[in-house]
Amino acid sequence: MKARSGLLVATLALAAACSEQLTQPGQCPELCPGGTPQSQEEILTALPGQDSTFTGYTERSSGSVMLVASGIPTLADASFGVIKFAARSDSIMFRDTLRAYTIDSVRLSLLSVAHDTAARNVKVQLYRLPSNLDTTTVSYPGVSPFFIPANLITEAVLPDTTVADTLRLTLKGSDLANLTLQPADAGVLAIGVAITGNIPTGGRIGNRRSILPPDFITFVTPISTPTQAQAIDVAATFADYVSLQTPVVDPTFLTVGGVPSSRVLLRFPWPARLRDSVTIVRATLELIPAQPIAGLPNDPGTLNVRGLATDFGAKSPVEPLSLGVLPLAANVTDTVRVEIARVLQFWQIGLLRPPAMFLSVSPEVETFTRAVFGSTRSGSPPRIRLNYLPRFPFSRP
Amino acid sequence: MRRTVLLALLVGLPAAASAQSSQFGVRGLGLPGREQSARAMGSGGAFSFFDPASSVSPASIAYLGSLTASFTVLNDYRSSTDPAGTGSIRDFRFPQFSVGGPIPRTPLWLALSYSNYTTRDYSLVFPATVILRGVPVAVNDTIRSRGGINDLQVAVAYRPTSRLAVGLGAHIFTGINRLDVHRVFSDSAYLASRQSSELSFAGFGVSLGLLGQLTRSLTVGLLARADGHVSIEEDSLPNRQKVDLPITLGAALRWRPARKLELAGQVLRHNWSRANDDIVANGGVGAVNTVEAAGGLEFTPNPRRPQRGPLRLGFRYAQLPFPLAVGATAKEYGVTAGSGYSFAADRAALDLSVERVWRSQDAQFNEHAWIVTVGVTVRP
Secondary structure, eight states: OHHHHHHHHHHHHHHHTOOOBOEEEOOTTTTOTTOOOOOEEEEEEOOTTOEEEEEOSSOGGGOSEEEEEESOSSTTOEEEEEEEEOOOOSSEEETTEEEOEEEEEEEEEEEEEEEOTTSSSOEEEEEEEOTTOOTTSOOHHHHGGGOSGGGEEEEEEOOSSOSSEEEEEEEEGGGGGGGOOOGGGTTOOEEEEEEEOSSSEEEEEEOTTSSSOOEEEEEEEESOSSOOOEEEEEEEEEEEEEESOOOOOOTTSEEEETTTTEEEEEEOOOOHHHHHTOEEEEEEEEEOBSSOOBSOTTOOEEEEEEEESSOOGGGOOEEEEEEEEEEEOTTOOSOEEEEOHHHHHHHTSSSSOOSEEEEEEESTTSSSOEEEEOOTTTTOOOEEEEEEEOOOOOOOO | OHHHHHHHHHHTSOSOOOOOOOGGGSSTTOEEOOOOOHHHHTTTTTTGGGOTTSSSOGGGGGGOOSOEEEEEEEEEEEEEEETTEEEEEEEEEEEEEEEEEEOTTSSEEEEEEEEEEEEOOEEEEEEEEEEETTEEEEEEEEEEEEEEEEEEEEEEEEEEETTEEEEEEEEEEEEEEEEEEEEEESSTTSOOEEEEEEEEEEEEEEEEEEEEEOSSSEEEEEEEEEOOEEEEEETTOSOEEEEEOOEEEEEEEEEEEETTEEEEEEEEEEOGGGGHHHHHHTTOOOOOOEEEEEEEEEEOSOTTSTTSSOEEEEEEEEEESSOSSTTOOEEEEEEEEEEEEEETTTTEEEEEEEEEEEEEETTTEEEEEEEEEEEEEEOO
């Protein structure tokens, strides 16, 4: 009986120990059948003439911000925001009767989406613009004369610690004189937005499509007895920006970003030996800036590199999962390197995946970032520095 | 009905019939299996020529008194040392199972067995530093292999006289070897890589066994086996590779000097060098002829019920066919002890063996292991 129990216990113990751990340190060459993986490096240069810039994918009217700056993206540049509100009624319905009112205070609200927190004394300045401003032809030369101290309505300093903030500028008392609407204004208020700082700087201010559109609230007291404070809320009918300079896309180079947005299509050679059997461990897209990357310091746009699902040229659909990303810092002149191993791994899947990629900057038309890179035409073509492992020579017996 | 179910279960067991892993299974076709049951392993394999649950000699199935099924479970606790360090390894395998018995109203026996022929189970880690883009980067390579060659044997034995048994075995070699290599980088800019491959094996061999009782207490066994060659297919590609398998010659002697005591010994020689050219042609180290020998005893306290608490002792010596370096010789020594217990009116039995094994090649590569084997035998 004891022997039987012992055997049963041993059997159960053996079954309970059914685990596996086979790893041990290896020694080459004795314990290296097939050797060890050998890394290889290769550089792929964009095919001549197969690198192009295409512009117009996203219009500025699709954006949700106004790019307002002084000395950004280049020192010679400046941009002003222009906001025109709907007409404010000169009377208010109070106790079932339209009544005249007296203005107690006014509040203008704006969303500051982002600004350079490294700049100091960054101010958002609001200027009075003519109420009869034609928004269909608004231009920098047309509005810039109004950005003078005499037209300054108010200003606010943006906090250094917060990238995004909601600006609520309230005027009361004597400050209301700056916002007095004359009969000729027909109740319409138009303002200009400027941003200044101790250094060239800028900011992104929400427009009508932002989550907090510009808002003009007038707090009034109806002329009535008894009376009660009321508010008249007027939304913006126009909110856009004008710039001193409008960059022109030079087809010699590759331009990505900007407004309207530009994208770059790159095609590379992709030999069968790379498609079939190698394992890609790193791939870096190297782009040589033709000029310092334009943008707002400390508010970089993101350079996105996406593989194409199929190659229809400028209208090719992209594969969203094959993505390489890199924040594009402003004023960089060194080679830009984006890790795109996932994109090249995507090229290895199936025969129909074209060895091509799209470059874009996000958020499109909502960032100051605009990069101009060398091309095959300028003598500094984009290239991919590729590290891979060839097919491992597994040991046959 | 129960017999049918049992047969189906045994035949349908997973094809994980590999024996213990070893760093000496890294090269060539791997570490050869023993094709022995737990009972035979208890005495170092010395009785395997005469053990019907083992697949060493097809003539041994003539000792089956009735339909018998057995399978073996093996646990290996190993410490392997090479110049790169020492690893503690454990694995769990099913190296052997068989079913067979006499064909009623004939002097014939029939058995089916599934055994490990060679094992290529290992997992090796190679830390290294490589230069990538001009910068040293630490990497960790892991080369992993699972699987090997299994031997599906159909054996028929014939007993022309009460003192003579002749067995003929047909061996079908099958199996899969999955290999993969994995590299991870210390620099997160590099993605980990994994490549894999699969080898599938197919082959056919024959064996002829003879058992002759010379006297009442002395039995001799002889074996001749030709395994032909194994065809290897990589990743289902059309081009196949062939590796010759050895011809094995062996002899064994069993002596019963007393009613409670049996002694046995066996010698086997495999000319694995037949595989040398094929292996070298593929960049391998090669293969060498091997000899293995075993001796052991079985003490039976109760000869009427020999499976109730016998004491089995044995030793074993073997050369390993696939050295890790050209010109080197790898060897294996082992001492074993075992016992067993039958129950259910001897319709079922458990056998247990514990073996201490030492393997070495030169002074640089060595390993020692505890191998615990449990066998279950059922006579439905």
